Amino acid sequence: MSQSRFSGVLAPVITPFNEDLSPDSSRFIKHCRWIVSQGANLAVFGTNSEANSLSISEKISLLDDLIEGGIETHSLMPGTGCCALSDTIELSRKAVELGCAGVLMLPPFYYKDISDQGLFNYYAEVIEAVNSEDLKIYLYHIPPISQIPLTLELIEKLAYSYPKNIAGIKDSSGDWNQTQAFNELSIDNFRVFCGSESFLLQNMKAGGAGCISATANVNPAAISSLCSAWQGEDAEQKQAGLDQIRNIFQSYPMIPALKAATAICTKDSQWLRVRPPLAKLNNTQLSELTAALSSVQFQMPDI
Amino acid sequence: MSQSRFSGVLAPVITPFNEDLSPDSSRFIKHCRWIVSQGANLAVFGTNSEANSLSISEKISLLDDLIEGGIETHSLMPGTGCCALSDTIELSRKAVELGCAGVLMLPPFYYKDISDQGLFNYYAEVIEAVNSEDLKIYLYHIPPISQIPLTLELIEKLAYSYPKNIAGIKDSSGDWNQTQAFNELSIDNFRVFCGSESFLLQNMKAGGAGCISATANVNPAAISSLCSAWQGEDAEQKQAGLDQIRNIFQSYPMIPALKAATAICTKDSQWLRVRPPLAKLNNTQLSELTAALSSVQFQMPDI
Numbered sequence: 001m002s003q004s005r006f007s008g009v010l011a012p013v014i015t016p017f018n019e020d021l022s023p024d025s026s027r028f029i030k031h032c033r034w035i036v037s038q039g040a041n042l043a044v045f046g047t048n049s050e051a052n053s054l055s056i057s058e059k060i061s062l063l064d065d066l067i068e069g070g071i072e073t074h075s076l077m078p079g080t081g082c083c084a085l086s087d088t089i090e091l092s093r094k095a096v097e098l099g100c101a102g103v104l105m106l107p108p109f110y111y112k113d114i115s116d117q118g119l120f121n122y123y124a125e126v127i128e129a130v131n132s133e134d135l136k137i138y139l140y141h142i143p144p145i146s147q148i149p150l151t152l153e154l155i156e157k158l159a160y161s162y163p164k165n166i167a168g169i170k171d172s173s174g175d176w177n178q179t180q181a182f183n184e185l186s187i188d189n190f191r192v193f194c195g196s197e198s199f200l201l202q203n204m205k206a207g208g209a210g211c212i213s214a215t216a217n218v219n220p221a222a223i224s225s226l227c228s229a230w231q232g233e234d235a236e237q238k239q240a241g242l243d244q245i246r247n248i249f250q251s252y253p254m255i256p257a258l259k260a261a262t263a264i265c266t267k268d269s270q271w272l273r274v275r276p277p278l279a280k281l282n283n284t285q286l287s288e289l290t291a292a293l294s295s296v297q298f299q300m301p302d303i
Numbered sequence: 304m305s306q307s308r309f310s311g312v313l314a315p316v317i318t319p320f321n322e323d324l325s326p327d328s329s330r331f332i333k334h335c336r337w338i339v340s341q342g343a344n345l346a347v348f349g350t351n352s353e354a355n356s357l358s359i360s361e362k363i364s365l366l367d368d369l370i371e372g373g374i375e376t377h378s379l380m381p382g383t384g385c386c387a388l389s390d391t392i393e394l395s396r397k398a399v400e401l402g403c404a405g406v407l408m409l410p411p412f413y414y415k416d417i418s419d420q421g422l423f424n425y426y427a428e429v430i431e432a433v434n435s436e437d438l439k440i441y442l443y444h445i446p447p448i449s450q451i452p453l454t455l456e457l458i459e460k461l462a463y464s465y466p467k468n469i470a471g472i473k474d475s476s477g478d479w480n481q482t483q484a485f486n487e488l489s490i491d492n493f494r495v496f497c498g499s500e501s502f503l504l505q506n507m508k509a510g511g512a513g514c515i516s517a518t519a520n521v522n523p524a525a526i527s528s529l530c531s532a533w534q535g536e537d538a539e540q541k542q543a544g545l546d547q548i549r550n551i552f553q554s555y556p557m558i559p560a561l562k563a564a565t566a567i568c569t570k571d572s573q574w575l576r577v578r579p580p581l582a583k584l585n586n587t588q589l590s591e592l593t594a595a596l597s598s599v600q601f602q603m604p605d606i
Contacts, residue, residue, distance in 0.1 A: 021388065021428070052413035055389040056358070083386070085324065085578055086358040107580070110355035110412060112448055114580045122579035125324065145415055147450060275388055276425035277410070277417045 005136065005167050005191050006102050007209040009224045010077055011035045011216035012046025014258050015054065015062070017273045023058050027270065029069035031217075031262070034300075036075055039224035040216050042066075043104050045079035047145060047172070048214040048255055053275040056087050060094050073099035077212075081106030081140060085122060089129045092137075102136040102167055104212070109146040116154045123158055133164045141182075142172035142195065149173075152181060159187040170212045171195055176202060183207050197223045198246055201239045204230035214254050218261045218300055219245050248292045256281045257289060264290055265300035308439065308470050308494050309405050310512040312527045313380055314338045314519035315349025317561050318357065318365070320576045326361050330573065332372035334520075334565070337603075339378055342527035343519050345369075346407050348382035350448060350475070351517040351558055356578040359390050363397050376402035380515075384409030384443060388425060392432045395440075405439040405470055407515070412449040419457045426461055436467045444485075445475035445498065452476075455484060462490040473515045474498055479505060486510050500526045501549055504542045507533035517557050521564045521603055522548050551595045559584045560592060567593055568603035 013035065016027035032042050044066065045051035045059055063078060080091040080103040095103050107119055127135065143149040159166040168191030171179045176199055182192045183206040191209035194200060200211045200223065210227050226238040249257050256274055260281045263271035272280050281289065316338065319330035335345050347369070348354035348362055366381060383394040383406040398406050410422055430438060446452040462469040471494030474482045479502055485495045486509040494512035497503060503514045503526065513530050529541040552560050559577055563584050566574035575583050584592065
């Protein structure tokens with residue numbers, strides 16, 4: 001398999017905010033460094049990054065800061081898919097210029113009931129405007145939130161039209177049959193990432209490339225361990241361990257819960273902050289989450 | 304009623320594009336001038352403007368061009384609601400600085416299952432950041448597309464907290480009971496616009512302020528005529544006339560159809576262009592629309 005495409009585990013990195021709700025670059029860099037140290041890569045500006053609550057200029061600034069802060073570009077798969085074609089082009093071009101090894105691209109998500117032809121035209125315009133073989137696109141399938149499903153036919157048409165640019169997909173449909181169908185596409189070197197480590201072992205067995213999962217923000221080493229040793233005898237046991245942690249987080253609104261866990265483990269309440277329209281966990285939720293994490297001896301010790 | 308709030312008819316102005324898909328400022332100004340000459344005002348950057356396919360900088364540039372092109376700011380209600388808090392603040396602040404009489408504000412629409420508190424915090428952050436009594440917000444309720452409904456409780460809380468800033472609402476729910484409920488809110492001088500002229504007579508009878516409707520791009524004089532003379536004896540007849548035109552457009556994807564009608568009537572095929580992910584009408588649709596408009600002797604003669 002070509003080294004120029006991602007495999008393994010990536011975290012859609014949570015974005016810390018200062019008191020004035022501006023992005024907190026220094027905590028962001030620190031968290032990214034920790035995730036990398038635990039064996040995972042960085043899908044910054046994903047859904048769990050509150051990326052769609054950030055402006056293009058804020059994202060570009062954070063990306064510059066990360067790279068200046070020593071994060072290697074081969075670890076970076078920034079989300080660059082926006083509603084506006086011009087925004088997606090600008091951000092994707094910047095990612096390529098900076099040398100990011102890939103980009104995770106949401107479809108445009110405001111207008112609904114969009115035709116495959118319209119979506120194809122959108123991705124084609126982006127690819128032709130950026131005009132670089134270094135643009136490696138991982139499509140982002142997340143119909144529960146984007147409300148814009150990507151059909152198998154669209155993906156094949158894109159991959160056949162732009163084989164050097166279409167590198168894979170993240171499937172956050174939550175439907176294993178869908179992930180399996182992506183794995184069965186006859187597209188050369190097409191990398192399929194499940195959107196939750198709950199499907200990680202299944203995805204690896206089906207020929208998938210790994211996972212890009214919210215909880216890789218807080219549990220990256222264990223998820224990476226299963227991903228790299230999925231053929232080991234203890235794989236089922238490792239999967240069960242991951243599921244136990246995942247289930248705790250899934251009992252809460254995911255993004256505030258990830259930030260709360262980070263705040264708890266790092267004893268840094270600045271991490272609790274979210275940008276509206278999200279709201280942070282209330283005190284009851286915070287106490288319950290603290291107790292739940294404590295009951296499984298969950299730690300993020302080296303951050 | 305205060306003159307500082309909108310009433311009557313506004314068009315969510317369609318946005319023309321050049322061959323390279325950049326916004327076409329000169330056709331945009333020309334179309335805006337024509338709409339104003341027909342008695343309607345300008346909700347530029349609405350859903351039908353493909354506003355969510357435009358970047359912030361493109362919108363600011365178009366707004367500058369319109370005003371330099373002689374469009375009066377008392378006619379302007381630009382859409383300024385974006386996914387990202389920072390974008391909404393930037394665009395709303397610009398609209399206020401330029402003197403726009405109001406802004407139409409979508410809720411942030413990427414993240415789903417958002418709490419009323421989260422939405423309240425979002426609008427509150429925008430209002431406090433812009434920090435001007437000249438910011439007159441018309442909330443934009445369009446759950447079929449945004450997937451984010453605005454509850455009566457949220458609207459009341461916002462209006463009571465920021466009485467000088469919360470000026471009204473556009474209801475594109477398509478549900479008359481919802482529009483009626485907005486009209487029954489006990490908020491002083493709260494302007495309720497229906498999102499389609501199909502509900503115009505009903506809305507005026509219920510105490511509403513007017514309508515902000517897609518088809519005001521192509522049929523502004525007739526819609527304005529009913530709006531200003533809704534108590535006249537021929538109101539039902541006028542409503543029936545509006546419905547006949549509306550029904551033609553509703554048989555097609557609305558935005559490409561509005562652009563096609565403009566292209567047909569002005570004999571200017573440049574108007575056909577849309578930005579992906581939208582797709583223009585195919586040739587069959589275009590022929591059918593031409594015939595349908597011809598059968599009702601539909602014209603946009605003075606553009």
